[in-house]
Amino acid sequence: AEASLPREGSDSRNGKIHTINSFAMGRLHGKNAIVTGAAGGIGLETCILFAKEGANVLMADISDAALERASAKLKQLVPSAHKVEVQVCDVSKEADVKALVEHVDSWGGVDIIFNNAGIMHADDADAIDTPEKIWDLTQAINVKGVWFGCKHAVLSLRKFKKTKGSIINTASVVALVGSATPQLAYTASKGAVLALTRELAIVHAREGLRFNALCPAPLNTPLLQDWLGDDQPKRQRREIHFPSGRFGEAIEQAQAVLFLASDESSFINGQDFVVDGGMTKAYVTPE
Numbered sequence: 001a002e003a004s005l006p007r008e009g010s011d012s013r014n015g016k017i018h019t020i021n022s023f024a025m026g027r028l029h030g031k032n033a034i035v036t037g038a039a040g041g042i043g044l045e046t047c048i049l050f051a052k053e054g055a056n057v058l059m060a061d062i063s064d065a066a067l068e069r070a071s072a073k074l075k076q077l078v079p080s081a082h083k084v085e086v087q088v089c090d091v092s093k094e095a096d097v098k099a100l101v102e103h104v105d106s107w108g109g110v111d112i113i114f115n116n117a118g119i120m121h122a123d124d125a126d127a128i129d130t131p132e133k134i135w136d137l138t139q140a141i142n143v144k145g146v147w148f149g150c151k152h153a154v155l156s157l158r159k160f161k162k163t164k165g166s167i168i169n170t171a172s173v174v175a176l177v178g179s180a181t182p183q184l185a186y187t188a189s190k191g192a193v194l195a196l197t198r199e200l201a202i203v204h205a206r207e208g209l210r211f212n213a214l215c216p217a218p219l220n221t222p223l224l225q226d227w228l229g230d231d232q233p234k235r236q237r238r239e240i241h242f243p244s245g246r247f248g249e250a251i252e253q254a255q256a257v258l259f260l261a262s263d264e265s266s267f268i269n270g271q272d273f274v275v276d277g278g279m280t281k282a283y284v285t286p287e
């Protein structure tokens, strides 16, 4: 039905061309989506876009209070949202992730999961100074959490005999380029996300399931900005490497996630999808 609708039409009230009909139905119309880390920068912006584009969204985060604030903001910004629900979840616990997927199974099964929850711990450092417990905690959330999300999404997609599904896992540019301001546990965890994502992409390709990894550059979200604070030298140490001269915005990541989640990216699979303003392609940057 969607394909038979015109993609544009004229609005006789003012004579201007507007996008109507199929766009009004939304690029994710009727799809069931789970987003982890949904109360944070990238997660919330993605939930807002998913809801605007007609998806049913389960917002999952470890912080109950932040989740309530985030879903209230979403509902205020997208009053037309179909179904938006919240569920507290620690992605490092398999039972919690399984419960998310079971919830969405009651809606008719998962079509999209954005495994986005992640931490960058303040005590994460170099090979010498990273405490082992910080290493383990980081891998538990950033790697095992992504594995659990992939595992239970695949089980749901199979259970409902879906012939397509999109799994997007958040990695980072630090999985691609070395950083002399080390957070070794974090960097290793994001390298693991890239590796597991590309392997799953190949394993499940004939089932119609797509797995892609998002690689964001340093962003204007609490994860990084709280850590940088007012420390100007620490900021400049990073900004000098940005060809665009600025940190990225969460919405710029969310737009890429929406594309990867939608059928518009139907032949994109196993990619390290880099959204970094050109940072990882730069040698020297403009003055």
Ligand code: NAD
Pocket: 036, 037, 038, 039, 040, 041, 042, 043, 060, 061, 062, 063, 066, 089, 090, 091, 092, 116, 117, 118, 119, 120, 141, 170, 171, 172, 173, 215, 216, 217, 218, 219, 220, 221, 222, 223, 224, 250
């Ligand atoms: P954020 O801190 O704003 O959001 C992260 C969210 O994850 C928070 O709401 C937090 O409560 C939640 N979370 C933490 N531990 C969790 C757990 N165990 N279970 C469930 N939820 C948990 O950060 P963000 O910038 O939106 O980051 C999202 C993702 O993007 C992360 O994986 C991060 O590593 C990655 N990333 C961020 C940047 C950046 O500069 N901000 C750059 C590259 C990659």
